[in-house]
Amino acid sequence: MSGDAMMPSVSLGSPGVSARRWTATPRGRRLLRMGVLLIAVTIAGLGAPVLVPYDPLVQRLEQHLLPPGTRLSDGQIAWLGTDQLGRDLGGQVVHGARISMLVASSTVVLAGVSGTALGLCAGYYGGTVDTVIMRLADLQLSFPALLLAILIAAILEPSVLNVILILSVIRWAVFTRLAYGSVLSLRERQFVEAALAQGATHARVIWAHILPNMLTPIIIVATLQVGTQMLAEAALSFLGLGIPRPLPSWGVTISEGREYLDNAWWIATMPGLFLTFVVMTVGWFGDALRDYLDPRGRWQERRVKIVAIDTVTVNIPSPFQMTGGYVDVTDTPGLGIELNEGLVREYARRYDEEGPCWFWAGPRGAEWEPARIW
Amino acid sequence: MLGFLARRLLAALVVVWGALTVIFVIVRVLPGDPAAVLLGTYATPQLIAEQRQRLGLNQPRPVQYVLFMRQAVLGDWGRSYYEGSGAMRLVLGRFPATAELALASLALTVGASLGLGSLAARRPHSGLDRAIETVSLAAQAAPNFWLGLVGILIFSRDLKWLPSFGRGGLWHLVLPSVTLSVQFIGLLTRLVRAGIVEMAGQDFARTARAKGLTELRVLVRHIYRNMLIPVVTMIGLQLGTLVGGVVVTETVFAWPGLGRLIVTAIENRDYPLVQAAVAFTAMIFVLTNLAVDAAYACLDPRIRYR
Numbered sequence: 176m177s178g179d180a181m182m183p184s185v186s187l188g189s190p191g192v193s194a195r196r197w198t199a200t201p202r203g204r205r206l207l208r209m210g211v212l213l214i215a216v217t218i219a220g221l222g223a224p225v226l227v228p229y230d231p232l233v234q235r236l237e238q239h240l241l242p243p244g245t246r247l248s249d250g251q252i253a254w255l256g257t258d259q260l261g262r263d264l265g266g267q268v269v270h271g272a273r274i275s276m277l278v279a280s281s282t283v284v285l286a287g288v289s290g291t292a293l294g295l296c297a298g299y300y301g302g303t304v305d306t307v308i309m310r311l312a313d314l315q316l317s318f319p320a321l322l323l324a325i326l327i328a329a330i331l332e333p334s335v336l337n338v339i340l341i342l343s344v345i346r347w348a349v350f351t352r353l354a355y356g357s358v359l360s361l362r363e364r365q366f367v368e369a370a371l372a373q374g375a376t377h378a379r380v381i382w383a384h385i386l387p388n389m390l391t392p393i394i395i396v397a398t399l400q401v402g403t404q405m406l407a408e409a410a411l412s413f414l415g416l417g418i419p420r421p422l423p424s425w426g427v428t429i430s431e432g433r434e435y436l437d438n439a440w441w442i443a444t445m446p447g448l449f450l451t452f453v454v455m456t457v458g459w460f461g462d463a464l465r466d467y468l469d470p471r472g473r474w475q476e477r478r479v480k481i482v483a484i485d486t487v488t489v490n491i492p493s494p495f496q497m498t499g500g501y502v503d504v505t506d507t508p509g510l511g512i513e514l515n516e517g518l519v520r521e522y523a524r525r526y527d528e529e530g531p532c533w534f535w536a537g538p539r540g541a542e543w544e545p546a547r548i549w
Numbered sequence: 550m551l552g553f554l555a556r557r558l559l560a561a562l563v564v565v566w567g568a569l570t571v572i573f574v575i576v577r578v579l580p581g582d583p584a585a586v587l588l589g590t591y592a593t594p595q596l597i598a599e600q601r602q603r604l605g606l607n608q609p610r611p612v613q614y615v616l617f618m619r620q621a622v623l624g625d626w627g628r629s630y631y632e633g634s635g636a637m638r639l640v641l642g643r644f645p646a647t648a649e650l651a652l653a654s655l656a657l658t659v660g661a662s663l664g665l666g667s668l669a670a671r672r673p674h675s676g677l678d679r680a681i682e683t684v685s686l687a688a689q690a691a692p693n694f695w696l697g698l699v700g701i702l703i704f705s706r707d708l709k710w711l712p713s714f715g716r717g718g719l720w721h722l723v724l725p726s727v728t729l730s731v732q733f734i735g736l737l738t739r740l741v742r743a744g745i746v747e748m749a750g751q752d753f754a755r756t757a758r759a760k761g762l763t764e765l766r767v768l769v770r771h772i773y774r775n776m777l778i779p780v781v782t783m784i785g786l787q788l789g790t791l792v793g794g795v796v797v798t799e800t801v802f803a804w805p806g807l808g809r810l811i812v813t814a815i816e817n818r819d820y821p822l823v824q825a826a827v828a829f830t831a832m833i834f835v836l837t838n839l840a841v842d843a844a845y846a847c848l849d850p851r852i853r854y855r
Contacts, residue, residue: 317564321789322793322811323571325812326572413694426692436706440702444698450695451687451691454691
């Protein structure tokens with residue numbers, strides 16, 4: 176059988192797939208949903224001054240410790256109640272979201288950019304640069320992150336800028352390790368060699384050939400790190416080492432609420448509820464992004480029934496050996512209807528020697544999703 | 550194996566040395582005068598000078614560093630500025646409380662995540678699976694200090710079932726250890742579930758079923774055994790987070806452990822105590838990581854260190 180006839184007729188490069196909009200796949204749609212949710216949460220946080228058109232730090236001592244939903248004397252409703260100084264808790268929570276997001280995203284950008292740059296240099300140039308940077312990264316990673324943050328924070332003056340610096344310092348090594356691993360394998364690739372042979376400078380090779388090829392895992396990790404950093408900021412602030420009072424911060428508010436657990440449960444609980452929700456949103460988005468961008472992840476989280484298989488190049492005896500057309504695997508004798516994930520991957524391993532092949536997979540009747548078997 | 554252990558031990562020593570240097574730099578070079586802090590509001594320039602003399606703070610920094618390292622090697626960590634007794638003795642006195650908390654959380658984490666993960670993996674993508682998935686995500690997203698406070702609110706203040714602070718019998722351990730382990734349970738449950746789903750379709754599982762073993766036996770004897778490696782790896786990777794969690798949890802529950810000691814020592818600028826406590830933590834941390842690596846070889850006979 177000639178090779179051409181046996182090539183899978185559908186691949187990502189073919190019009191059949193690339194013409195599909197990215198939202199046409201379930202994973203794309205999930206990414207879209209999570210993206211919209213995340214953007215909504217971000218807008219709510221960034222738009223705090225519009226959403227809460229009054230100063231959340233105004234003290235009204237005569238109206239302190241009012242439960243959620245109370246109408247204040249000026250006609251405003253304190254949806255989340257008031258704290259021990261009569262400040263509106265809802266306003267503080269929304270403004271706290273702003274600070275939390277600002278700190279988390281800027282630390283991830285700072286740590287991500289510097290860490291990636293260091294890992295790139297270490298991996299690309301090797302030698303002494305490699306040894307020094309990677310030993311430092313090892314040292315950093317072998318020291319408990321929050322402990323280091325607490326140590327530094329205890330000695331620096333508390334301020335938003337210092338919190339950002341501290342939380343960046345404890346995370347750079349994560350990105351350095353990741354970038355280092357990618358560069359080590361990328362720099363041996365032929366396209367790098369080709370670029371160098373054509374006279375490209377090292378800077379150009381790094382910028383145009385290596386960096387674009389290693390961004391995917393870094394972006395995924397960076398997204399997931401935003402949630403981690405929000406939690407770290409809250410923990411630092413809770414210990415009194417993060418965002419200084421009276422700036423509205425979730426950690427600070429929760430810490431202040433500790434003393435009023437008996438008569439005002441809402442002070443300590445409300446900010447934590449919102450923090451959990453925002454971190455979950457970031458996590459959902461990160462997971463959706465990983466599933467969408469990382470092709471190896473595509474089979475791991477979904478149980479699919481293979482409904483039909485497109486042309487596959489296989490030369491080993493198996494029910495899948497076929498040269499063209501669609502075959503409904505669910506009707507193939509001996510395989511049954513329960514063709515699940517595990518089975519698919521098992522066959523995938525045998526196909527591996529023949530290179531990648533493509534399956535259309537999805538529930539019967541639903542829109543089919545192209546899936547690559549490695 | 551012995552050679553490997555020796556090399557790793559050497560590397561661990563380097564890490565501890567690095568950690569000590571970092572501590573020294575952070576504590577001594579950054580601003581803040583312990584002599585002034587110690588004297589509080591009564592500080593006069595003369596008293597501060599005398600105090601600095603007594604604490605050895607007026608020596609040049611490199612000399613302080615050499616002295617510090619020499620004493621570290623000799624096991625002399627100085628005296629706590631506040632309590633007057635030996636810094637390392639204070640640290641060691643607090644260690645059992647922290648070890649108790651950490652071990653209880655570890656046991657809870659492994660038990661709960663194996664149970665929940667197996668339950669979720671029984672019927673992938675069923676309602677139960679989705680519910681467990683969502684709860685695990687929430688568990689990872691919830692800040693542990695907040696969970697601790699919510700726990701106190703519900704189980705101590707409202708229901709009056711559990712004590713809310715301090716160390717004592719088994720009941721005192723419940724809230725802190727649950728608080729500390731929730732995020733790890735969330736993480737490990739997802740790992741266990743993914744692992745079981747993957748392995749349930751593999752040859753060895755099918756063979757085990759084919760020879761007539763019950764589903765439970767297949768799970769426990771064959772699948773769990775293969776799950777141990779990723780689980781141990783994840784525990785190793787999460788040790789750093791555990792240390793951070795210990796500090797926060799001990800603060801919430803006034804648990805008399807190392808974390809609480811470090812936070813109060815930092816508040817008091819009690820340098821020798823901070824150094825001793827952090828160095829000890831770093832040492833324990835490095836040794837535990839070493840133990841995790843060594844555990845691989847025992848768990849998976851295919852792994853041989855050279």
